[in-house]
Amino acid sequence: MDVVGNIAGIVLGGLSAGTVLFIVSVGLSVTMGLMGFVNLAHGAFAMFGGYVIVLGMNRAHIGFVPALALGFVTTAALSVVLERLLYRRLYRSGELDQVLFTIGLIFVFIAGTIIVVGPESQTLQLPPALSGQLNLGLLQYRTYSIFLIVIGFLIGISISLAFERTRIGAQIRATVDNRRMAESLGIDVDRLFTITFAFGSGMAGLGGGLGAEFLGLDPQYALKYLVYFLIAVSVGGLGSVIGVYYAALLLGVLDFVLKLYLPVGGTIFIYALTILLLLLRPQGLFGGKET
Amino acid sequence: MSETRLETQALSRQFGALRAVQQIDFKLDAGARHALIGPNGAGKTTFINLLTGVLPPSEGRVLLGGRDITATTQAERVKLGIARTFQINRLFRGLSVLENVCMAVTERLGAAGSMIYPAGRRSDVIDEAMELLQTLKLADVARHRVSELPYGRQRLVELAITIGLKPEVLLLDEPAAGVPSAESHIILDAVERLPAHIAVLIIEHDMDVVFRFAKRVTVMVSGAIFAEGTPREIEANSQVREVYLGQSGHA
Amino acid sequence: MSDVAAAKLVTGVDFAAHPAARALMRRHRIRWWELIPWLAAIAYYFAFPHYLGFGSELLITVLFALSLDLALGYAGIITLGHAAFFGTGAYTVGMLAYYGIWIEPIVGLMCAALAAAVIGFASGFVLLRTKGLTLLMLTLCVTALLEQGANMARDITGGFDGLNFTIAPVFGRFEFNPLFANTQYLYTLGVLLVCFAFVRTLVYSPFGQSLTGIRENILRMHAIGSPVKLRLIICYTLSAALAGIAGGLSAQTNDYVNLATLSLDRSATVLIVLILGGYGRLYGAFIGAVVYLVLEHFLAQVYPTAWQLGLGLLLVLIALFARNGILGLGEMLWRRYEARRAAA
Numbered sequence: 001m002d003v004v005g006n007i008a009g010i011v012l013g014g015l016s017a018g019t020v021l022f023i024v025s026v027g028l029s030v031t032m033g034l035m036g037f038v039n040l041a042h043g044a045f046a047m048f049g050g051y052v053i054v055l056g057m058n059r060a061h062i063g064f065v066p067a068l069a070l071g072f073v074t075t076a077a078l079s080v081v082l083e084r085l086l087y088r089r090l091y092r093s094g095e096l097d098q099v100l101f102t103i104g105l106i107f108v109f110i111a112g113t114i115i116v117v118g119p120e121s122q123t124l125q126l127p128p129a130l131s132g133q134l135n136l137g138l139l140q141y142r143t144y145s146i147f148l149i150v151i152g153f154l155i156g157i158s159i160s161l162a163f164e165r166t167r168i169g170a171q172i173r174a175t176v177d178n179r180r181m182a183e184s185l186g187i188d189v190d191r192l193f194t195i196t197f198a199f200g201s202g203m204a205g206l207g208g209g210l211g212a213e214f215l216g217l218d219p220q221y222a223l224k225y226l227v228y229f230l231i232a233v234s235v236g237g238l239g240s241v242i243g244v245y246y247a248a249l250l251l252g253v254l255d256f257v258l259k260l261y262l263p264v265g266g267t268i269f270i271y272a273l274t275i276l277l278l279l280l281r282p283q284g285l286f287g288g289k290e291t
Numbered sequence: 292m293s294e295t296r297l298e299t300q301a302l303s304r305q306f307g308a309l310r311a312v313q314q315i316d317f318k319l320d321a322g323a324r325h326a327l328i329g330p331n332g333a334g335k336t337t338f339i340n341l342l343t344g345v346l347p348p349s350e351g352r353v354l355l356g357g358r359d360i361t362a363t364t365q366a367e368r369v370k371l372g373i374a375r376t377f378q379i380n381r382l383f384r385g386l387s388v389l390e391n392v393c394m395a396v397t398e399r400l401g402a403a404g405s406m407i408y409p410a411g412r413r414s415d416v417i418d419e420a421m422e423l424l425q426t427l428k429l430a431d432v433a434r435h436r437v438s439e440l441p442y443g444r445q446r447l448v449e450l451a452i453t454i455g456l457k458p459e460v461l462l463l464d465e466p467a468a469g470v471p472s473a474e475s476h477i478i479l480d481a482v483e484r485l486p487a488h489i490a491v492l493i494i495e496h497d498m499d500v501v502f503r504f505a506k507r508v509t510v511m512v513s514g515a516i517f518a519e520g521t522p523r524e525i526e527a528n529s530q531v532r533e534v535y536l537g538q539s540g541h542a
Numbered sequence: 543m544s545d546v547a548a549a550k551l552v553t554g555v556d557f558a559a560h561p562a563a564r565a566l567m568r569r570h571r572i573r574w575w576e577l578i579p580w581l582a583a584i585a586y587y588f589a590f591p592h593y594l595g596f597g598s599e600l601l602i603t604v605l606f607a608l609s610l611d612l613a614l615g616y617a618g619i620i621t622l623g624h625a626a627f628f629g630t631g632a633y634t635v636g637m638l639a640y641y642g643i644w645i646e647p648i649v650g651l652m653c654a655a656l657a658a659a660v661i662g663f664a665s666g667f668v669l670l671r672t673k674g675l676t677l678l679m680l681t682l683c684v685t686a687l688l689e690q691g692a693n694m695a696r697d698i699t700g701g702f703d704g705l706n707f708t709i710a711p712v713f714g715r716f717e718f719n720p721l722f723a724n725t726q727y728l729y730t731l732g733v734l735l736v737c738f739a740f741v742r743t744l745v746y747s748p749f750g751q752s753l754t755g756i757r758e759n760i761l762r763m764h765a766i767g768s769p770v771k772l773r774l775i776i777c778y779t780l781s782a783a784l785a786g787i788a789g790g791l792s793a794q795t796n797d798y799v800n801l802a803t804l805s806l807d808r809s810a811t812v813l814i815v816l817i818l819g820g821y822g823r824l825y826g827a828f829i830g831a832v833v834y835l836v837l838e839h840f841l842a843q844v845y846p847t848a849w850q851l852g853l854g855l856l857l858v859l860i861a862l863f864a865r866n867g868i869l870g871l872g873e874m875l876w877r878r879y880e881a882r883r884a885a886a
Contacts, residue, residue, distance in 0.1 A: 032675065038674075038675055038678070083614050086858070088860070089862060090861065090862070093865075095620055095674060095675075095678075096614075096620050096817075096865075097680070097861045097865050098861075099620065099622070100813075100814075100817055100857050100860060100861040100865075101857065101858055101861035101862065102857075103810060103813075103814075103854075103857055104853075104854045104855065104856070104858035104860075104861060105854065105858060107850050107851065107853050107854025107857065108851060108854035108855060108858070109854075110850060110854075111848070111850040111851035112851065112853060114847045114850075115847055115851070142799070168543075179720075190685025223806070227682055227683075227686060227806070230675075230682070231679065231681050231683070234675060234676055234679045236878045238675070260879075264693055264694055264696065264701070265690040265691060265692075265693035265694025265695070265696075266690075266694070267686075267690050268687055268690035268691050268694060271683040271684075271687035271690065272687055274679070274680075274683050275668075275680055275683050275684065275687070278676055278679065278680055278683075279669075279671075279672075279673065280667055282671075282672045282676045283676075304837060323802075343765075343775065365764050366764055366767045366768060366769055366770070367767075368766065368767075369766060369767030370767045374765075374766075375765065377765070381759055381761050381762040381765060382759065383755055383758040383759050383762065383778065384758065384759070385758055386754070386755075386758060388562075389562045389563065389566060390566065390751075393566065393751075394751065394752070394755050394763075394766065395582050395766045397751065397752070398752070398766045398767050399766075399767070401664060401750065402748050403748045403751070403752045403768065404748070404749055404752075404773075405747055405748045405749060406743070406744055406747045406748075406749040406750075407743060407747060408747060409569070409570035409743075409746045410566070410569075410570070410746060410747060410748045410750070410751045411566055411567040411569050411746070412567070412570075413748065417563050417566055417567060418563075421560060421562070421563050430560070432567060432625065433560065433561075433562035433563070434561055434562035449626050450764065452762075456766060456767065497880050514547065
């Protein structure tokens with residue numbers, strides 16, 4: 001029936017948008033939970049990776065998958081450089097300094113992008129395999145959206161498993177839980193920070209590229225979606241992969257629906273809901289201790 | 292017969308499966324000089340946190356002057372007359388020593404909500420704070436920022452703030468902790484000169500201090516009261532020696 | 543006789559003579575250099591008669607930054623949502639004027655302050671039980687909520703296009719002339735003076751001292767019996783009221799209000815202005831506003847991207863090396879100078 005198809009279409013649209021939010025935000029959730037560092041510039045890393053991926057495909061004619069890999073690696077590399085040189089100095093500083101620093105970084109990224117690339121928005125050319133429609137029995141839906149949902153799910157599962165099963169995952173969990181104890185157990189917390197930060201930023205870059213179609217890609221990207229990334233992370237609960245997954249999907253669906261039916265000011269409900277949720281549970285849905 | 296100023300009844304606190312404090316019945320009389328000792332992790336600081344309202348109990352009651360204060364907040368309890376020092380200093384490091392003490396005195400006098408007249412006009416506050424600093428031999432550094440002082444004197448400022456609250460019950464959490472032994476006597480001198488009517492409970496590890504200062508001692512092990520008595524009795528108690536003092540006792 | 547008086551008799555010590563006590567008792571006295579900003583503002587009026595519009599904007603920014611300083615610099619409430627109160631004040635004035643309900647400016651400002659204070663109290667009451675990232679997030683959400691709400695209600699608020707209106711003359715006599723902004727400037731200066739006097743009094747009062755205590759060590763404040771949450775809410779409400787006045791002034795001097803008054807951009811800008819000047823120091827707002835707006839006026843017009851890049855780099859440098867802004871640097875240099883003089 002058409003109504004069901006309609007609803008399914010909307011849900012799928014929202015889920016794919018939410019998945020992009022998840023892929024970008026998961027890195028922020030983990031690094032914030034691990035390092036307690038308020039990194040408002042996370043969206044700027046997503047933007048950077050997005051530009052690498054899209055420009056790589058459009059101008060250098062790299063294939064889709066290689067471009068994604070390039071985006072991940074370059075963003076991760078950039079983040080390592082910035083972390084070692086700059087972020088590191090502010091770990092012990094107060095929250096205000098971290099906020100100022102990362103806002104400054106955002107401006108630098110935005111201005112830098114305008115200077116190097118230009119102020120226009122970039123479009124992602126989907127590879128032929130992923131364009132077009134997919135027949136899902138119930139309805140026909142955009143292949144790319146389905147692809148995103150599946151990829152997001154796989155990424156979520158992989159990261160969760162990595163947390164549970166690998167040694168580094170255990171180290172991260174231990175450090176999030178009790179940093180001093182982890183240090184006294186011999187865990188190299190500094191190295192852990194760098195690795196996690198690199199991974200999280202790489203993920204953000206990947207998300208920036210994958211979502212270039214949905215969220216657009218222009219120099220204002222770093223600021224435009226910052227509030228959404230922060231919502232996904234705080235509502236989900238810092239350091240919780242499951243939390244940010246559900247929160248991002250919920251956010252994606254809500255935003256999609258509201259923009260569709262209440263295009264003017266509809267997102268007010270998202271902010272109201274966030275406020276309500278964070279007041280009832282300041283540590284987020286799946287968060288551990290208080291922030 | 293001294294009146295009981297602070298009392299707990301079956302006070303307990305659990306953290307999940309961990310029983311940090313178990314069924315403590317405790318009495319502190321006016322003018323008491325009472326020491327609380329026990330191995331690390333025995334629950335002493337948790338007990339103080341329960342007494343001051345920093346932590347709510349899982350069970351039991353806290354009574355001050357016969358009145359049940361279990362449901363009151365930390366700030367309310369301070370107003371009612373309980374004050375404590377922290378094991379690690381909690382000071383206004385960027386402010387001067389005098390300002391630190393004035394903050395406490397102003398609060399106690401209920402003057403801290405005033406928005407119109409300058410704080411500097413309250414000469415009663417400043418005089419009282421200066422007098423307190425004089426008593427604790429801190430007057431020479433009154434103008435210095437707390438962060439500029441050596442640790443021992445910072446610890447003394449911690450004590451000054453607490454005394455400035457004119458409490459009836461004073462809980463000292465290892466007042467000489469972290470203070471180099473060359474400086475610790477100034478803390479202990481100050482503790483000895485506390486007004487006689489205040490009920491003082493001091494958590495301590497140093498048995499010399501306990502003997503010098505306390506009239507009664509409570510030994511806490513694994514969250515429960517293990518033994519209670521005068522310092523001599525505790526020292527002579529072989530079980531306590533085993534559990535805590537070790538084979539080398541105190542001469 | 544009080545204990546203190548008795549002690550004085552015994553020890554014979556006059557505490558009032560002690561340098562530390564004297565310093566505290568004198569702290570609130572007005573020093574000569576505090577007149578400089580005001581003299582400069584009056585001089586500006588005569589020196590730049592064709593730039594009074596810019597001057598008004600500058601004074602409004604000072605007031606806005608000052609309001610943020612109360613919350614951030616003195617109480618330590620880190621917020622990216624102060625535009626919520628600025629916008630509330632602006633829209634209050636704007637809508638009262640647009641719908642012909644009230645066009646007289648001074649009471650209009652009082653309404654703006656009241657409306658912003660209500661929002662400040664309501665949001666402070668629920669938000670200030672959180673801290674850190676959660677609090678920051680919530681301040682962002684409140685502002686975004688108001689912005690979207692104003693957008694949604696665009697039939698009455700004018701939405702993106704905003705509202706145009708006219709304000710009645712001040713005291714019935716001094717007209718707001720859009721071409722020659724002398725009334726705007728003097729009016730704004732007068733309001734700023736009154737508000738500044740209020741903030742200065744507050745800061746030196748025992749209440750202001752306790753705010754500093756909360757910022758320095760909130761746990762210790764609890765431990766001396768201070769009703770911390772109440773103090774924070776009062777401070778936040780007052781700060782909101784002042785920001786509302788700034789917003790109201792902005793609406794009155796421009797005869798215009800739109801959604802930009804509620805934007806994240808505005809919150810971020812006022813934060814930058816305050817940090818640049820130096821927070822927790824009363825006059826940081828003045829210095830920050832002057833430096834920022836003058837630089838922006840000359841650079842942003844001509845090279846907007848370079849301006850953004852420069853601003854970003856400046857923020858990074860401030861966060862790393864000069865967290866107390868220009869005034870902080872000045873203080874540090876003064877201390878070094880004094881130390882050298884003492885050593886000599």
